[in-house]
Amino acid sequence: MKIINNPLKKDWNKILERPTKTVDDIENIVNEVFTEVQKNGDIAIANYTQKFDGVSLESILVSENEITAAIAEVSQELKAAIHLAKDNITKFHEAQKTAKVYVETVSGVSCWQEKRPIQKVGLYIPGGTAPLFSTVLMLAIPAQIAGCKEIVLCSPPNKEGKIHPAILYTAHLCGVTKMAKVGGIQAVAGLTFGTATIPQVYKIFGPGNQFVTVAKQIATKFGVAIDMPAGPSELLVVADDTAKASYVASDLLSQAEHGVDSQVILVSTSKKLITEVSIEIQNQLLDLPRKEIAQKAIDNSKSIFVETDAIALDLINEYGPEHFIICTNNNNYYVDNIANAGSVFIGNYTPESAGDYASGTNHTLPTNGFSKSYSGVNLDSFTKSITFQEISKEGIQNIGKSIEIMAATEGLQAHKNAVSIRLKDVSN
Numbered sequence: 001m002k003i004i005n006n007p008l009k010k011d012w013n014k015i016l017e018r019p020t021k022t023v024d025d026i027e028n029i030v031n032e033v034f035t036e037v038q039k040n041g042d043i044a045i046a047n048y049t050q051k052f053d054g055v056s057l058e059s060i061l062v063s064e065n066e067i068t069a070a071i072a073e074v075s076q077e078l079k080a081a082i083h084l085a086k087d088n089i090t091k092f093h094e095a096q097k098t099a100k101v102y103v104e105t106v107s108g109v110s111c112w113q114e115k116r117p118i119q120k121v122g123l124y125i126p127g128g129t130a131p132l133f134s135t136v137l138m139l140a141i142p143a144q145i146a147g148c149k150e151i152v153l154c155s156p157p158n159k160e161g162k163i164h165p166a167i168l169y170t171a172h173l174c175g176v177t178k179m180a181k182v183g184g185i186q187a188v189a190g191l192t193f194g195t196a197t198i199p200q201v202y203k204i205f206g207p208g209n210q211f212v213t214v215a216k217q218i219a220t221k222f223g224v225a226i227d228m229p230a231g232p233s234e235l236l237v238v239a240d241d242t243a244k245a246s247y248v249a250s251d252l253l254s255q256a257e258h259g260v261d262s263q264v265i266l267v268s269t270s271k272k273l274i275t276e277v278s279i280e281i282q283n284q285l286l287d288l289p290r291k292e293i294a295q296k297a298i299d300n301s302k303s304i305f306v307e308t309d310a311i312a313l314d315l316i317n318e319y320g321p322e323h324f325i326i327c328t329n330n331n332n333y334y335v336d337n338i339a340n341a342g343s344v345f346i347g348n349y350t351p352e353s354a355g356d357y358a359s360g361t362n363h364t365l366p367t368n369g370f371s372k373s374y375s376g377v378n379l380d381s382f383t384k385s386i387t388f389q390e391i392s393k394e395g396i397q398n399i400g401k402s403i404e405i406m407a408a409t410e411g412l413q414a415h416k417n418a419v420s421i422r423l424k425d426v427s428n
Contacts, residue, residue: 001252001266001281001298003274005305009314016319018234018368019261019300030185030214034222037189042196048186055161060197062163062179067172070165082170085137085358092360093142096379108395115383117147118225120199122191123176124206124216125155127183130258131164132207138362138377139205140174146382151176152199154191156183184208188215192224203227205377207364210261227381228366228374233258235352236265236321238312238334241273243327244348248273249280251325251352256297257290265319266303267312269328274303309333316341320369323352342371393426 007015036044042060050056074082102112123139126132136153143151153176155163163181171179180198182190194200203225204216213231220226235255239248252264268274281298285291306312309330316324320340327348328334335346342365345352356363364377375381391399400423407415 001264001278001301001303003278003303003305005271006307007304012315012318015302015304016265016315018232019263026211026214027218030211030218033185034189034192034215034218037186037195038193041193042198045182045186045190045195045198048184049157049182052184052186053156053159055157055159057157057161057181060180060182062168062181066162067168067179070163070168071172073165074169078166079169081358082133082137082166082173085134086141086173088358088360089137089141089362090145093145093362093379096142097145106395106398108392108398109389110391110395111387111389113385113387115146115380116386117149117383118203119148120150120201120203121148121152121382122201122204122206123151123153124183124187124191124204124208124212125153125167125171126206126208126212127155127158127164127167131155131167133164133166133170134357135206135364136167136170136174136176138364140171140176142362142377142379143205143382144175146379148382150178150199150201152191152201153179154182154187154198155179156187157181185211185215188212188219192219192222203382205364205381206230207233209259227364227377229368229370230364231367232261232263233323234263234265234321234367235323235325236267236316236319237325237327238267238316239270239273239277239325239327240268240329241270242329242348243273245273245276245280246284247348247351248277248325248327249284252277252298252301253281253284253288253294254351254353254356255323256294256301257288258293258297260293260296261300262297264297264301265321267315268303268305269308269312271305274305278303313337320366320371322365322367322371323355325350325352340369340372342366342376396422397426 100112100114104110121143125135153171155167190198191201191204205227207230210231213229216226233255237248255262255264288294317340322342324341325345326334331346343355355361362377366374400419403419404416
């Protein structure tokens with residue numbers, strides 16, 4: 001990790017740049033795939049699966065036999081862990097349910113708001129260098145709680161044309177209604193347009209590489225909503241001498257091993273801790289199976305020394321991290337004042353891995369600074385709010401004159417007439 005001491009504020013944007021390509025760099029290939037899938041459906045899906053994943057499939061859809069085989073293949077130990085995580089995630093997302101909001105704004109005018117599930121949702125589950133069955137939990141559980149009728153999962157096949165059994169087991173456990181062996185841009189395109197085998201959905205969820213991220217953004221041009229522009233994983237840790245260097249290093253590496261385009265940042269008021277963490281990272285790297293991936297991510301990452309907590313907080317809010325770990329003597333200062341973060345982890349015994357798997361919070365979070373304007377996935381992500389109103393004779397008399405005046409001022413006579421005709425009948 002590159003060490004930066006007391007950077008000037010004018011240099012923060014440059015220092016905090018993400019190691020990602022711009023949309024322009026990869027938009028052409030995304031548009032090409034979208035055009036082909038829109039035109040040729042499953043044939044295009046199969047061709048791109050052969051091209052990008054190196055496998056030819058007899059069927060895109062996962063069969064009942066494949067699900068049965070996957071259930072048998074997953075160990076009892078892993079099943080128990082998945083069930084524990086499912087219980088905690090369910091508890092946290094069940095608690096997010098809200099009651100109907102009802103208000104009588106004036107006598108005779110009733111307004112209320114109710115939540116309704118998004119009927120058809122698509123879940124993208126990465127399955128390349130790491131099969132993220134944990135993401136199935138994070139997306140399928142709130143979808144099921146919300147009451148989504150169709151929950152369609154897409155995940156890339158391996159060289160044998162299969163999806164990792166843990167993904168299939170978890171999807172089956174969490175009520176996914178259809179599973180497709182397709183990944184990357186072509187999966188997002190399939191969910192956007194629909195094919196003979198992949199249903200068209202109303203909203204697409206899930207993280208992915210930069211190509212998947214851009215594909216999701218392109219999907220919005222065709223009327224499909226997305227959860228957020230979630231790209232490569234990132235983590236920022238703020239720590240001082242009260243933190244344990246080995247813990248901090250392990251957290252930084254836990255995100256670095258996601259992919260070569262992941263980014264981790266340490267911000268500290270202690271030069272001593274930065275030195276100790278740097279040593280720990282190199283020591284712990286040696287034992288990681290994915291050390292080459294983690295090393296490349298670490299090469300893109302930084303340790304930043306600043307003089308005060310106030311400066312650190314300003315820099316962190318400017319960055320807007322996906323994951324934010326706080327291990328300082330002044331944790332409450334950061335907790336109370338953080339404005340831009342996807343998910344926050346507090347104290348020496350709260351690793352980011354807990355949120356990734358089993359504490360209960362959702363790990364599908366905004367990256368690339370989008371935490372400044374986006375929330376992470378939650379129960380409301382799978383619903384939409386519908387407003388209702390009912391007005392009585394008394395109510396139209398109470399607000400009708402104001403509506404007439406406002407409509408006339410805007411030059412919308414038919415709007416005014418819609419009220420005037422009612423007021424006339426009521427007064428008669």
